[in-house]
Amino acid sequence: xxIKNQLHTISTLAIIVLIIFISFFILSASRYxxxxxxxxxxxxxxxxxxxxxxxxxxxxxxxxxxPKEQWVLVNQNLDNLLENxxxxxxxxxxxxDIVEAxxxxxxxxxxxxxxxxxxxSSLPNKQVYSxxxxxxxxxxxxxxxxxxxxxxxxxxxxxxxxxxxYRNLITAITVxxxxxxxxxxxxxxxxxxxxxxxxxxxxxxxxxxxxxxxxYRINIExxxxxxxxxxxxxxMTSKLQMNNEQLELERARSVQNAKLASLGEMSASIAHxxxxxxxxxxxxxxxLLEKIKKEQLATDTIVHSLEKNQGAVDRIxxxxxxxxxxxxxxxxxxxxxxxxxxxxxxxxxLVGQKLNYANVELRVLIPPGDLFIESSLTQISQxxxxxxxxxxxxxxxxxxxxxxxxxxxxxxxALVQCSVTDSGNxxxxxxxxxxxxxxxxxxxxxxxxxxxxxxxxEIIETLGxxxxxxxxxxxxxxxxELPKIFNR
Amino acid sequence: MFRVFFLLLMGLLVSSCNKHIFAKAPSPLKKITIAYTFxxxxxxxxxxxxxxxxxxxxxxxxxLMHQYGKTALRSVLENEADLATVAETPLLFSILNxxxxxxxxxxxxxxxxxxxxxxxxxxxxxxxxxxxxxIGVTPxxxxxxxxxxxxxxNGMTRKDIIPVPVLPDDMEEALKLKKIDxxxxxxxxxTQIKHLLGDNGILFFDEDIYTETFNLASKQDFVTKNPEIIxxxxxxxxxxxxxxxxxxxxxxxxxxxxTNKTPELIKEVWNSxxxxxxxxxxxxxxxxxxxxxAIKNKLTDKTKVPDFKKFIYADALKSVSPSAxxxxxxxxxx
Numbered sequence: 008x009x010i011k012n013q014l015h016t017i018s019t020l021a022i023i024v025l026i027i028f029i030s031f032f033i034l035s036a037s038r039y040x041x042x043x044x045x046x047x048x049x050x051x052x053x054x055x056x057x058x059x060x061x062x063x064x065x066x067x068x069x070x071x072x073x074p075k076e077q078w079v080l081v082n083q084n085l086d087n088l089l090e091n092x093x094x095x096x097x098x099x100x101x102x103x104d105i106v107e108a109x110x111x112x113x114x115x116x117x118x119x120x121x122x123x124x125x126x127x128s129s130l131p132n133k134q135v136y137s138x139x140x141x142x143x144x145x146x147x148x149x150x151x152x153x154x155x156x157x158x159x160x161x162x163x164x165x166x167x168x169x170x171x172x173y174r175n176l177i178t179a180i181t182v183x184x185x186x187x188x189x190x191x192x193x194x195x196x197x198x199x200x201x202x203x204x205x206x207x208x209x210x211x212x213x214x215x216x217x218x219x220x221x222x223y224r225i226n227i228e229x230x231x232x233x234x235x236x237x238x239x240x241x242x243m244t245s246k247l248q249m250n251n252e253q254l255e256l257e258r259a260r261s262v263q264n265a266k267l268a269s270l271g272e273m274s275a276s277i278a279h280x281x282x283x284x285x286x287x288x289x290x291x292x293x294x295l296l297e298k299i300k301k302e303q304l305a306t307d308t309i310v311h312s313l314e315k316n317q318g319a320v321d322r323i324x325x326x327x328x329x330x331x332x333x334x335x336x337x338x339x340x341x342x343x344x345x346x347x348x349x350x351x352x353x354x355x356x357l358v359g360q361k362l363n364y365a366n367v368e369l370r371v372l373i374p375p376g377d378l379f380i381e382s383s384l385t386q387i388s389q390x391x392x393x394x395x396x397x398x399x400x401x402x403x404x405x406x407x408x409x410x411x412x413x414x415x416x417x418x419x420x421a422l423v424q425c426s427v428t429d430s431g432n433x434x435x436x437x438x439x440x441x442x443x444x445x446x447x448x449x450x451x452x453x454x455x456x457x458x459x460x461x462x463x464x465e466i467i468e469t470l471g472x473x474x475x476x477x478x479x480x481x482x483x484x485x486x487x488e489l490p491k492i493f494n495r
Numbered sequence: 496m497f498r499v500f501f502l503l504l505m506g507l508l509v510s511s512c513n514k515h516i517f518a519k520a521p522s523p524l525k526k527i528t529i530a531y532t533f534x535x536x537x538x539x540x541x542x543x544x545x546x547x548x549x550x551x552x553x554x555x556x557x558x559l560m561h562q563y564g565k566t567a568l569r570s571v572l573e574n575e576a577d578l579a580t581v582a583e584t585p586l587l588f589s590i591l592n593x594x595x596x597x598x599x600x601x602x603x604x605x606x607x608x609x610x611x612x613x614x615x616x617x618x619x620x621x622x623x624x625x626x627x628x629x630i631g632v633t634p635x636x637x638x639x640x641x642x643x644x645x646x647x648x649n650g651m652t653r654k655d656i657i658p659v660p661v662l663p664d665d666m667e668e669a670l671k672l673k674k675i676d677x678x679x680x681x682x683x684x685x686t687q688i689k690h691l692l693g694d695n696g697i698l699f700f701d702e703d704i705y706t707e708t709f710n711l712a713s714k715q716d717f718v719t720k721n722p723e724i725i726x727x728x729x730x731x732x733x734x735x736x737x738x739x740x741x742x743x744x745x746x747x748x749x750x751x752x753x754t755n756k757t758p759e760l761i762k763e764v765w766n767s768x769x770x771x772x773x774x775x776x777x778x779x780x781x782x783x784x785x786x787x788x789a790i791k792n793k794l795t796d797k798t799k800v801p802d803f804k805k806f807i808y809a810d811a812l813k814s815v816s817p818s819a820x821x822x823x824x825x826x827x828x829x
Contacts, residue, residue: 115703132650139647142704145784146606149706152776156821163818 009231010201017194021187028183035179039172041095042165048092049162055085056155063116063151067144070123082113092161101164105157112150119143205233212240221248261462281326284319291315326356342493347378347414347423354391358399365408367399372413380423381493386466391427393459394485398429401483405430422472422488431483439476463487524555525724530567530576533560533754535682535764536603536709537580538746539772543735545749551734552727563663564709565636571714572596577721578713578728582637583778586712587785590806591795595715597808599725600819601778602732603709607767609641610700612688613677614670622649622699631661631675635794637707638663640785642679643792644704653792667691681707682764683756708778718808725811732772733816739770774809775821 008016059081065074089106096102122143125136205227212225221244227237295312298304351371362369380387391412398410407430415424434442438449443464467474472489531537543549549556561567564581571579572594580602589596613619617628622645632642646652659675666678667688677699678688689696711732718725739746747765751758786800804822813820 111703118703132652135647135650135652139704141787142644142647142784145780146703146706149777149780152780152821156775160818 008229010198011232013198013201014194017190021190024183024186024190028179028186032176032179032183035172035175039169039176042168042172045092045095046162046165046169048088048095049158049165052085052088052092052158053162055081055088056151056158059085060151063147067119070127075120078116085109096161099161101157101161105154105161108150108154108157112147112154115143115147115150119147201231202233205231209233209237209240212237216244221251258462258465281323284322287319288316291319325353328353342381342383344379344381345384347373347380350384350388350391351412354388354395358392358395362395362399362410365399365403367402368409369395370409370411370413372411374414374416378414378416378423380489380491382470382489383466383493386470387489390463390466390487391425393463394427397459397485398427398431398483401431402429416491417488421491423491424486424488426477426480426484426486428477428480428482428484433478433481433483434476439478442476443474460485522553524550524553525727526555526557527578527724527728528557528559528576529578529580530559530561530570531580532563532567533683533756534563534709535750535761535768536564536582536605536608536707538739538750538768539602539732539735539770540580541753542738542746542749543731545753546735546738548731548734548738549728552731554724554727554731563633563636565633568596568712571712574714577717577724578711580709581712583708583710583781584635584637584640584785586710586806587782587789588635588795590782590801590803591786591789591797596712596806597715597718598774598778598803598806599711599713599718599808600729600732600772600774600812601708601710602736602772603768603770604706604777605768606702606706607700608681608685608707608764609637609679609705610681610685610698611642611645611677611679612670612685612692613697613699614673614692615695615697617673617676619676620697623651625649625677625699626651626655627657628676629657629659629674631659631666631669631678631680633663633680634660636663637705638679638681640788641705641707643788645679645699645701648701648704682767683754683760686760686764706777706781708781710778715808722810725808726814729772729811729815733819736770736772771819772812772816773819773821774807774812778807779803779822 059078062074062078062081065071066078086109089102089109093099093102093106119140122136122140126133126140130136208227209225212223215223224241224244225237227234291312295304295309298308351373355369355371359369395410395412402408402410409430411426411428413426413428415426416422417424442449443460464474467487467489470489471493472487474485474487477484477486529540531540544556544558559567559570559576561570564579565585567576567579568581568585568589570576572589578599586596586598611625611630613625613628618624619628625646630642632639642656642658643653646655659669661669661675661678663680663684666675666680666684669675670678670688670692680688685698689698711728713725743765747758747761750756751761754761782803783800786797786803789795790798790800807822809820809822
């Protein structure tokens, strides 16, 4: 069930409970108010009745007009009160009974008053009227007793009603408070449990994905907002994964292109490099051929010539091997342990001649006893060639031309630091900011791809290292640091 | 959850078994004889018997039927019955006769049950025309007292008429045969005679001059020896009162069946009565009124109105229905 619908259900339930209890509360409050009013009126009726009986008895004792007239007034008040009582209680049988008893009692008193004048008269049978007076008084007492008992019953019944309605009011408030508290507590607990649990799944999933595991998918069951969010999240991750794969492919292509571009740039010097041993072979072969035609050659001479040629061939092989290694797509190359000296030898086989032609002095500083690194030989070679080529281009027009490649072992951090410094005066800050960005170049159009430094930086970072410009160095100095042992 | 449910189920079964196995065997019903009448004033007794309220309270009631309350009371005094339903007038004369009786409760009150039915062909069309006429009356009954009251209310006395003693069931015949010109009587005979005379009949009544009560009474000896029976009896009659209040139609049907009267007749007189089991000032005031009347008319040797409260046994009613006992209130008020 969706959280929105659950909230809707809970609020509807709370509203229904509220409506029921408020209705009950209003009903009880109304009954309480009515019962209270009835009780007050019943009390007033009792008081008026006592006054009325007192006046009645005064009249019966002295048969004078004053108590009779006052009785009439009190009786009228009593009638008004009973009307109010009837208005409040409606068709209540007890009220009807007391109104009837009151009516009969009043009628009897009026009859007594009327009969009194007969008693006071000079009629011959006035004793009969005295007897009637007694009978009427007795009947009036009976009716007044009925009335009084009825009022008492109404009063005690109303007192109970007041207590009951008051209890109902308290109960309604208590039950309402308990039910609403229960709804609030339960819904808070339920939603908290539901949301926290599902948020936790999302949180863990987001953490895993942020670590680069784009193949991870968040699994939230159900059909609520969180499952929708998880689906959106998974969809986003899928697209991100596809884009990342595409980007990786593009990067690999760029690296390869940059390598090929470097190779292209080096092709003239490489061709020259290969041409030298070939000339040696050609010259040796020509001399050997001339000697063969003129005279019988001694075995030593032949061996010497062939050894000379073999040396030239080895040199060519070395150059070709270096080229082959460099041109290979090294993205998926296995990590290996290699010697820094050997690596530099290969690198120099490719760039050494170029530097010689440009009269650039190359200094290679390797700690005594060589240095062994577990990493990608090809990719690090490529970075070094990039940096040396860039340095070559940068100092081409300087009067002082030198490049220094220095390897250091940093024992405290188990890192190998390599700095490539040239005789330049450093990189201006405005260029340094952008120099690592792809396609940024200070070279002439057609001479550089603008990818060398950005790819070099990416290669080093992929291998778990750092790549930066050493701004403290008075010269132009690029530094990269690598773990001595590849961190898988 | 299942365990809790199982335990609850077992608990219910055990409690159910207990009820059946250990339920108290019903104690035998206590047999009492009640002398009562077929008058509407005995409605509560008929209903209690017919609806089984006496049996519910552990009483087996043996009915001893009478024409009217005076004879019912006599059967109690003569030890033929344990209790009687009777109006206050026979009770008065019994008390004045020093009979040791107790009034247990009023079971009905009415100021409309008594009247004088007269024949127009006897020259009676107004109350004062009763002067010099022969009026049938059952002596020492409510009819007797009512006749006296009505005469007084119309400026006459007993000396102004010719009273003729007639039994209640003989009133109709006496009027038909013109042995009497009018009859002072009560229901059902009153309404039956009214129908019989038709246009020739005329009723005289005055609800301001008399309130009749019908009561449960017994000998003091029986009451003091059987207070529990009296409580059971009162409880059953109170149940009947509630039934009559809540199911008047069914109560009328019961009365029509047991009295062999028409439902129309029962219905016609029904609203003249208040079927309330109570002990209030009405019985005392009426008894005192009637005592003065009896003394004045020398219907008794006594010269002083007795203290009728001594003849009221209220313990049972106070115990069964405290709110029905209203004598204290009035005492305080007065």
